[in-house]
Amino acid sequence: MTAYTAPTRDMQFVIDELAGLADVAALPTFAEQDINLELVEAVLEEAAKLAAEVLAPLNHSGDAQGARLVPDQGVIPADGFADAYRSFVAGGWNGVSSPTEYGGQGLPELVNTAAQEMWNSANMSFALCPLLNAGAIEAISQAGSATQKALYLPKMISGEWTGTMNLTESQAGSDLSAVRSRAVPEGDHYRLFGQKIFITWGEHNMTANTIHLVLARTPNAPEGVKGISLFIVPKFLVNPDGSLGARNDVHAVSIEHKLGIHASPTCVMAFGDGEGAIGELVGEENQGLAYMFIMMNAARFKVGLQGLAIGERAYQAAREYARDRVQGRPIGVRSGDRVTIIHHPDVRRMLLGMKAQNEAMRALAYVVAAHIDLAHDHPDAAIRQRHQARVDLLIPVVKGWCTEIGIEVASLGVQVHGGMGFIEETGACQHLRDSRITTIYEGTTGIQAADLAGRKLNMDKGAAMQALIADMETTVGELGQAAGDDLATIQAALSEGVKALAGATEWILNSRDPNAVMAVSVDYLMLTGYVCGGWQMARAALAAQRKLMIGADPVFHESKLITARYYAEHVLPKAGALLRSVQSGGVSILAMTEEQF
Amino acid sequence: MKILVAVKRVVDYNVKVRAKADGSGVETANVKMSMNPFDEIAIEEAVRLQEAGKAKEIVAVSLGVAACQDTIRTALAMGADRGILVETDAELQPLAVAKLLKVVVEKEQPDLIILGKQAIDDDANQTGQMLAALLGWSQGTFASKVEIGDGAINVTREVDGGLETVAIKLPAVVTSDLRLNEPRFVKLPNIMKAKKKPLAVLKPAELGVDIAPRLITLKVQEPPKRQAGIKVDTVAILVDKLRNEAHVI
Numbered sequence: 120m121t122a123y124t125a126p127t128r129d130m131q132f133v134i135d136e137l138a139g140l141a142d143v144a145a146l147p148t149f150a151e152q153d154i155n156l157e158l159v160e161a162v163l164e165e166a167a168k169l170a171a172e173v174l175a176p177l178n179h180s181g182d183a184q185g186a187r188l189v190p191d192q193g194v195i196p197a198d199g200f201a202d203a204y205r206s207f208v209a210g211g212w213n214g215v216s217s218p219t220e221y222g223g224q225g226l227p228e229l230v231n232t233a234a235q236e237m238w239n240s241a242n243m244s245f246a247l248c249p250l251l252n253a254g255a256i257e258a259i260s261q262a263g264s265a266t267q268k269a270l271y272l273p274k275m276i277s278g279e280w281t282g283t284m285n286l287t288e289s290q291a292g293s294d295l296s297a298v299r300s301r302a303v304p305e306g307d308h309y310r311l312f313g314q315k316i317f318i319t320w321g322e323h324n325m326t327a328n329t330i331h332l333v334l335a336r337t338p339n340a341p342e343g344v345k346g347i348s349l350f351i352v353p354k355f356l357v358n359p360d361g362s363l364g365a366r367n368d369v370h371a372v373s374i375e376h377k378l379g380i381h382a383s384p385t386c387v388m389a390f391g392d393g394e395g396a397i398g399e400l401v402g403e404e405n406q407g408l409a410y411m412f413i414m415m416n417a418a419r420f421k422v423g424l425q426g427l428a429i430g431e432r433a434y435q436a437a438r439e440y441a442r443d444r445v446q447g448r449p450i451g452v453r454s455g456d457r458v459t460i461i462h463h464p465d466v467r468r469m470l471l472g473m474k475a476q477n478e479a480m481r482a483l484a485y486v487v488a489a490h491i492d493l494a495h496d497h498p499d500a501a502i503r504q505r506h507q508a509r510v511d512l513l514i515p516v517v518k519g520w521c522t523e524i525g526i527e528v529a530s531l532g533v534q535v536h537g538g539m540g541f542i543e544e545t546g547a548c549q550h551l552r553d554s555r556i557t558t559i560y561e562g563t564t565g566i567q568a569a570d571l572a573g574r575k576l577n578m579d580k581g582a583a584m585q586a587l588i589a590d591m592e593t594t595v596g597e598l599g600q601a602a603g604d605d606l607a608t609i610q611a612a613l614s615e616g617v618k619a620l621a622g623a624t625e626w627i628l629n630s631r632d633p634n635a636v637m638a639v640s641v642d643y644l645m646l647t648g649y650v651c652g653g654w655q656m657a658r659a660a661l662a663a664q665r666k667l668m669i670g671a672d673p674v675f676h677e678s679k680l681i682t683a684r685y686y687a688e689h690v691l692p693k694a695g696a697l698l699r700s701v702q703s704g705g706v707s708i709l710a711m712t713e714e715q716f
Numbered sequence: 717m718k719i720l721v722a723v724k725r726v727v728d729y730n731v732k733v734r735a736k737a738d739g740s741g742v743e744t745a746n747v748k749m750s751m752n753p754f755d756e757i758a759i760e761e762a763v764r765l766q767e768a769g770k771a772k773e774i775v776a777v778s779l780g781v782a783a784c785q786d787t788i789r790t791a792l793a794m795g796a797d798r799g800i801l802v803e804t805d806a807e808l809q810p811l812a813v814a815k816l817l818k819v820v821v822e823k824e825q826p827d828l829i830i831l832g833k834q835a836i837d838d839d840a841n842q843t844g845q846m847l848a849a850l851l852g853w854s855q856g857t858f859a860s861k862v863e864i865g866d867g868a869i870n871v872t873r874e875v876d877g878g879l880e881t882v883a884i885k886l887p888a889v890v891t892s893d894l895r896l897n898e899p900r901f902v903k904l905p906n907i908m909k910a911k912k913k914p915l916a917v918l919k920p921a922e923l924g925v926d927i928a929p930r931l932i933t934l935k936v937q938e939p940p941k942r943q944a945g946i947k948v949d950t951v952a953i954l955v956d957k958l959r960n961e962a963h964v965i
Binding site for chain 1: 730746748750786789790793901902903904905906907908910911
């Protein structure tokens with residue numbers, strides 16, 4: 120088992136050089152916080168300590184032990200989790216980017232994103248609890264009444280209570296229009312009846328209360344998506360003064376046995392087994408799915424970060440193992456000392472593949488986080504809208520691409536370990552098992568791809584994508600001006616990649632057959648991800664070259680240049696293959712009959 | 717009671733230290749720096765005394781380059797009330813630090829000074845003792861427990877044979893050992909607050925102290941690489957090698 124050390128050096132580089140901390144810090148919202156790189160460094164260093172010393176040591180033991188449901192006691196988290204949660208909230212880390220008005224720290228999403236990466240690298244099962252709470256906080260912030268905000272937000276933001284998201288039912292997974300849970304009006308509240316599944320941290324004893332956000336139908340609500348409403352259903356009813364009242368009629372009836380994230384209890388929640396769970400409406404009736412989508416964007420972004428986070432943890436473990444494990448002699452050497460496996464070209468290929476894709480994911484995700492800040496807080500509405508268009512376009516890419524790559528990186532991590540990677544003791548397989556859920560929950564990769572190639576491209580006839588491609592072309596131009604063999608190589612590869620993205624986008628926009636588009640939509644999403652990653656690595660190379668000219672931190676910046684070149688030579692070319700696949704239009708995919716499968 | 721705590725910026729304890737190629741010192745360019753761990757313990761002790769109502773104000777002092785402000789900010793985030801940086805790019809040896817601290821102490825008039833027992837970069841273990849001597853104050857070094865009484869403190873010291881408890885009069889100098897306490901995790905809101913706490917910057921010349929080094933560093937080099945072990949056939953050969961090659965018996 121290797122320890123986790125947060126990659127704060129790369130995080131700072133990305134935040135400062137690629138995501139543009141200065142632009143975010145200049146937003147009037149953050150004037151009072153007086154944000155600069157020194158403050159960000161101080162925050163990241165302290166977050167890194169908590170991640171490394173409190174959360175990371177519980178990752179393996181939490182996986183082995185898991186959470187358990189005990190009759191009459193509810194869900195008991197794995198040993199150490201409750202104490203770790205107390206340290207986490209006592210440090211104020213639950214509300215990094217929440218508004219100061221409700222007790223948050225009011226820092227940019229960009230800074231929170233780096234912290235989120237750390238929590239998830241250190242212990243993804245743990246991090247899921249605050250992640251879902253953040254989703255619930257977002258939903259109440261956006262759609263709740265003033266009374267609801269005042270009653271619930273401060274305690275959810277401090278972490279004194281946690282929040283959950285209750286969407287899925289056994290017949291309503293990716294298709295939420297099939298939700299059947301009922302909400303019956305009764306005086307000033309509703310009574311909820313129904314069963315929800317896959318509810319992450321749906322029940323636990325780490326906090327005094329849990330606030331469930333639940334999708335349900337009111338009587339006579341229209342069929343399908345237009346008839347779903349959103350409710351707040353607390354585990355313990357909350358009195359107007361904030362004190363806790365009676366236990367509500369909502370219970371975890373079982374927890375799932377899963378491939379990974381064993382320490383995160385995935386609950387089956389029963390609402391209204393008795394007289395009905397008391398709930399209050401959020402916003403207006405029948406608007407539930409719209410509210411849910413506001414929150415879902417944030418949650419999808421954070422799940423995308425989990426792909427990066429697991430990739431980083433897997434890389435650190437593989438790197439340490441490769442530096443330590445002695446096996447064989449260098450190629451072409453027949454006698455003498457045996458060497459550590461990091462000397463073998465194929466192991467280096469795997470490690471660099473992990474490192475390069477992690478750094479590309481980090482750059483892309485943090486750049487999107489900066490767009491989120493600018494879209495939320497810029498004083499100029501037109502500029503806000505421009506950033507929002509970029510966010511909307513790239514969230515399915517961050518979610519879909521980063522999680523698919525996260526699995527690939529975690530799998531490479533197992534491979535670097537050889538046989539020991541298949542043995543639980545090294546921890547390498549836990550990362551692979553944990554990563555496997557990330558392409559599924561909060562919308563599968565297929566759903567993300569449908570969102571990108573269907574909804575997002577069609578919404579503005581590809582305008583946001585064309586703007587993105589134009590920005591990439593600007594970078595290609597800058598690379599052309601720069602000196603050196605590395606940047607010339609990167610320029611050629613990025614130029615090819617951007618052409619592939621433009622070609623695939625054109626094909627999708629011109630296609631008249633939605634089935635053909637859907638058949639190749641994941642290829643299109645992956646192509647977009649690889650090229651976005653290549654674009655960010657190219658920007659990183661330009662920044663690293665600038666820094667090297669003034670002699671700043673040569674070890675880090677030279678390694679960045681090599682990594683960017685690796686990405687250009689060995690990862691980015693995949694875009695060309697994916698373009699061919701997109702352009703084939705999925706003829707074979709649609710030709711096969713059901714019986715022929 | 718007012719407590720003054722000295723904090724030093726050193727190469728982070730996780731970093732593998734490398735000697736500069738020219739042998740003039742340790743490589744610090746592009747190396748992660750942080751607060752000397754023994755000084756973290758010193759700050760933690762001061763904050764605990766304040767939380768227990770036994771101290772009113774905590775002043776964190778650092779000496780060195782401008783970047784030592786980051787170290788002071790960490791101390792402020794842990795709970796110190798204000799900071800003082802004596803800023804200089806010159807090399808500071810323990811005697812110079814003790815002399816500078818003495819002038820700061822004369823201005824600040826603390827009742828108690830807590831320092832780390834040594835810094836993990838040069839391991840000198842001298843500054844606290846020198847400062848106490850220059851001030852003519854009592855000293856309790858290698859403290860693993862500090863109890864404040866009326867005008868005096870009991871300091872439990874880690875000595876070779878076990879624990880020794882001494883009662884010393886205030887004002888006093890205490891240096892912290894590893895087991896004095898376990899420093900807290902810094903809270904995010906306190907990092908934000910630390911930015912707004914006062915931090916004064918002074919220059920050695922203003923304090924009228926000659927900081928010229930008294931010791932000359934001849935050479936800094938990395939320890940020799942460990943050689944691979946060998947197997948010997950007999951005890952006689954072993955003894956011979958220990959005597960004539962390893963020179964240990």
